[in-house]
Amino acid sequence: PSMEATAPSVGAGANGSLAAAARAQVGPPTNPMATALLTDQYQFSMAYAYWKAGKHADHAVFDLYFRKNPFGGEFTVFAGLEECIKFIANFKFTEDEISFLQSVMPMCEDAFFDYLRGIDCSDVEVYSIPEGSVVFPKVPLMRVEGPVAVVQLLETPFVNLINYASLVTTNAARHRHVAGKSKVLMEFGLRRAQGPDGAISASKYCFMGGFDATSNVLAGHLFGIPLRGTHSHAYVSSYMSLDEIPDRTLRNKDGSKICKDFVSLVKEWLCKIQAADSLRNVFGDTNQSELAAFASYALAFPSSFLALVDTYDVMRSGIPNFCAVALALHDLGYKASGIRLDSGDLAYLSIETRKVFHAIEKEFNIPGFGKMVITASNDLNEETIDALNKQGHEVDAFGIGTYLVTCYSQAALGCVFKLVEINSRPRIKLSEDVAKVCLLFTR
Amino acid sequence: PSMEATAPSVGAGANGSLAAAARAQVGPPTNPMATALLTDQYQFSMAYAYWKAGKHADHAVFDLYFRKNPFGGEFTVFAGLEECIKFIANFKFTEDEISFLQSVMPMCEDAFFDYLRGIDCSDVEVYSIPEGSVVFPKVPLMRVEGPVAVVQLLETPFVNLINYASLVTTNAARHRHVAGKSKVLMEFGLRRAQGPDGAISASKYCFMGGFDATSNVLAGHLFGIPLRGTHSHAYVSSYMSLDEIPDRTLRNKDGSKICKDFVSLVKEWLCKIQAADSLRNVFGDTNQSELAAFASYALAFPSSFLALVDTYDVMRSGIPNFCAVALALHDLGYKASGIRLDSGDLAYLSIETRKVFHAIEKEFNIPGFGKMVITASNDLNEETIDALNKQGHEVDAFGIGTYLVTCYSQAALGCVFKLVEINSRPRIKLSEDVAKVCLLFTR
Incomplete structure (x- = not known):
């Protein structure tokens, strides 16, 4: 030009x-x-x-x-x-x-x-x-x-x-190129950026380079960039048991009635999942403090429930706990948003998770459950996304931090x-x- | 602790x-x-x-x-x-x-x-x-x-x-470690840092990590860090000839008398250098626009004259031009500060430059001229300083930018x-x- x-x-x-x-x-x-x-x-x-x-x-x-x-x-x-x-x-x-x-x-x-x-x-x-x-x-x-x-x-x-x-x-444009147009890209770099301004500039310019959202609230305020973020491992760890949820009532989405004990509904769904023929042998006991954290988070955000599922064990605890809460929400007319993976083999875990979501959709006849959003966010960069693409994966959205905002592979x-x-x-x-x-x- | x-x-x-x-x-x-x-x-x-x-x-x-x-x-x-x-x-x-x-x-x-x-x-x-x-x-x-x-x-x-x-x-502490305690270390990273705050933080924390000074004026203002900086290649390039210096008068350091034509004094010294037995065959004609830039800069800063000598040719033009101006300043009671090298083989150029400074000291009986400060500043980092140390060099001060402030070798x-x-x-x-x-x- x-x-x-x-x-x-x-x-x-x-x-x-x-x-x-x-x-x-x-x-x-x-x-x-x-x-x-x-x-x-x-x-x-x-x-x-x-x-x-x-x-x-x-x-x-x-x-x-x-x-x-x-x-x-x-x-x-x-x-x-x-x-x-x-x-x-x-x-x-x-x-x-x-x-x-x-x-x-x-x-x-x-x-x-x-x-x-x-x-x-x-x-x-x-x-x-x-x-x-x-x-x-x-x-x-x-x-x-x-x-x-x-x-x-x-x-x-x-x-x-x-x-x-x-x-x-x-750098953002390169990440968009490797991730493809259909994926959601979120800039999660605030904590690792080179100072407050490094972070705020990163949010602004990653959006310009083709990202969809940021975790940085100040950047959202300054530039109108869409904000994303649900909860961390600390949130999950902070819960001990289901007893820590004092108010278990949840009004259903259309406001027509109130579920008096959402936690019991979640537990019922967890039992159904564990007993389901198509899911048998997949799930044993899940972590109850994680279940409490998910249920509590769903009570706060029933319309946008997204859970971080790798605090204890993704396939044995995080996914069944998430599904139980998502199915309970579904009973009340809400649609859960999805899960986030922040560790482990993201290709394998996303594929296994997708299989479970499809099995749940089929087992309980919940149209759309199989398309639940899978977000990944563990030290991602161009190379790891490219490697995921080559392995095959079921990730819909990437949260990218350190390597993106510090331009790690060439910092100047x-x-x-x-x-x-x-x-x-x-x-x-x-x-x-x-x-x-x-x-x-x-x- | x-x-x-x-x-x-x-x-x-x-x-x-x-x-x-x-x-x-x-x-x-x-x-x-x-x-x-x-x-x-x-x-x-x-x-x-x-x-x-x-x-x-x-x-x-x-x-x-x-x-x-x-x-x-x-x-x-x-x-x-x-x-x-x-x-x-x-x-x-x-x-x-x-x-x-x-x-x-x-x-x-x-x-x-x-x-x-x-x-x-x-x-x-x-x-x-x-x-x-x-x-x-x-x-x-x-x-x-x-x-x-x-x-x-x-x-x-x-x-x-x-x-x-x-x-x-x-990173700053590591640069100090490799450069040694006796060298002056200056942080020159503002233009290459990750945003304004990346630069200001870099200045603050490089000083904490053992640097002596910064080029960043705002950091000097905010934190009281000593400031360093003289002139760039653009300054040298901006001059065409000695005719561009309208006011050639310079009062000598003790204020006792005025030199009416500092430029002529510089030219005399350049002739003496070119004619000197001990320096013969080293110097031919020098770049006159560079000489004009140096003379003009010396008129502005007679007490702290430091010249960037690599705009045209370090050994054939920059060094003799610098020496002519430094010797003219010496006649008026001023002591020049030194030179800066920003390109080329820093080990070789610093050693050759030091030889010339010593030869000038001896030839014209100017005690201390041989100890003139040699500053180097071209994309330096831990590895290049270590390599210079191994080759042997005569650099007294390092100006370090990009690799220091962006933490290029590990940006987070x-x-x-x-x-x-x-x-x-x-x-x-x-x-x-x-x-x-x-x-x-x-x-």
Whole structure:
């Protein structure tokens, strides 16, 4: 795709009220820490040297691009543009920031800090490929033009805001590609991400890269991404027995009547499952604390019951306990959502689980029970999903965390920001590394 | 080290004014996005299920630990505790957050949201190993006790705040170990980190792990970490010729007199270097735009002149140009700081550069010139520094970015948060993965 000018109101000449209008229109950066100080010290050293030499207002053109597709792949998805636009629309030094800069650069003349006080990005123009585009190495993704001292200050935050955004969007797109269009993909990476913002950015950009939902509530709030999440092993472990459920009543779905003892109904179903010819020899005794946790969870969420079935033993306890609760819910007009597997051989367990669901559907004549959603979520990544596909599996939804959000197989994209022109004269940097040398000019 | 109670004023019983005092004493989280919504959706689902079953106030004990040292190493440095304490001291839902939760959990009773409105962490106790301790797998780093529903809400943010913090602190400590105590280590990772917060956290925790400075100005402002940074290749490329330096005057260091044409002085020194017997055959013509950039930078920072010497050709242009400027500064009583190499064979170039510095010291009788600081900064990591050590090198300071801050060789630490006790009864989770099973009890 060709580049187009973005945020034209920002690049419309030095004009305080116009800059204020841009701020109001674009809104603040998602991360309040993305302020004008979020840059490298050398950008300020250079700004001072430019200013001392009277070069600070020289018109410079910088290109942002990367040299190699990540993950050994053949494409990259460009992301992070919106945050860059928010960054420049809000770019302004506060007095507190100016004081800090004075304290760390005591050798600089006072007039330089007056200059910093006055700058914003109203003289900066940004041309960019649209966010979400598939892009390739060495092609400029963004061109940033303006006074050299100001554009240099933008180098570090722009590269920061584009690098990880593009990397994790690409990673998400690759996971979508390997999982296929029909699977539900959920980003579960908050706890393993590189800090709060790593997590929030991951949620935003995984959604952009083709994921369906996130576990991150704040990301749901900030970006409107659908949220998913039911319960953890700790929830299951926290129950000891069915005696811990004080209120066992459950109104049926259409509200017409009340089941006074949902727990007894669950126990009846468990007995029926254990006695069923088609299921005989599959199920023995199940873990009663797990059954209590499932029953209690179903009482709280009868319309969206989804159980984590691997706390004790998937096939001997988790699945029969889940089925008993799901069948009891069915008696009251509710449809259970499904199960989640978080350990073990996901291909085998999902296939065995599906067999049980189909057997239950047939045995008790419950249409649709066989199609219960099976979610898997144990340290998944592109390779493990590909391996599951090759083995054959019955997983409908994947919850993916660590490998997705930290971009474990390649944790950084090497975006660079290179001066290509100053005062209309092309510039080139020759490097001792031959691979880094390339001709740069305004394309 | 044994665990000790932290932030006793937080864990001092339900008391609104005490909680407010804790907030005031501890301060807000570094990242304003570390709010009570920064958790997994399932923590809220579980909170509701606990609340529905009347179990939400059950006294639960959770341990936070990891299973394996990162980077194939034998130790981990525990970090992130301060941010966890700030998190709980400020833990409180706003009305906006409650409204959002109601919108995504419409099936939950209104009284549950009243319960959420009322909770803070005044009933939560945190016991922890001191931040910065060397720790090992499977040993609890933190114990968090309190009402099960509240402590569950803390699981995700705590693990998020500890995981990356401990990982990057450990990575920094490993880099310090391989570089040795005498080297200056600078964290240059802002542009390649996983988002703004990944960068700011990296700066904070690399300093904790033994680094000396950062390039990240905001981290300098937030944490008081020393800042380093001079200029980039773009700065060098932005100059065309010596004619671009309008003001060539430089007052000498003691202020006693003014050099009217610093540029001419630099040119004189360059001729002397080129003519010197001991340096003959080393230097030919140098790049004049680079010389202009160096001279201009020296005019701005005469007391801390440090030049990036690899824009054109290190030995044929960068080093003689640097030496000419450094010698001119010396005439005026200033001592140049040194050079930075950002490409090429760092071992070879640093050794050759050192030879030139020593030759200059001898040729022109400038005591100390041979000890000029040589900084290196091209995609460095533990392995490349180790390789440099084995080859022999003359680098005094390392600027390390990508591999350090993204923890490239292992981008996540697998910290977990496990229920070990509820209402004084020990709990255990058995997993289908044998490696995940371990006996948990209050140690």
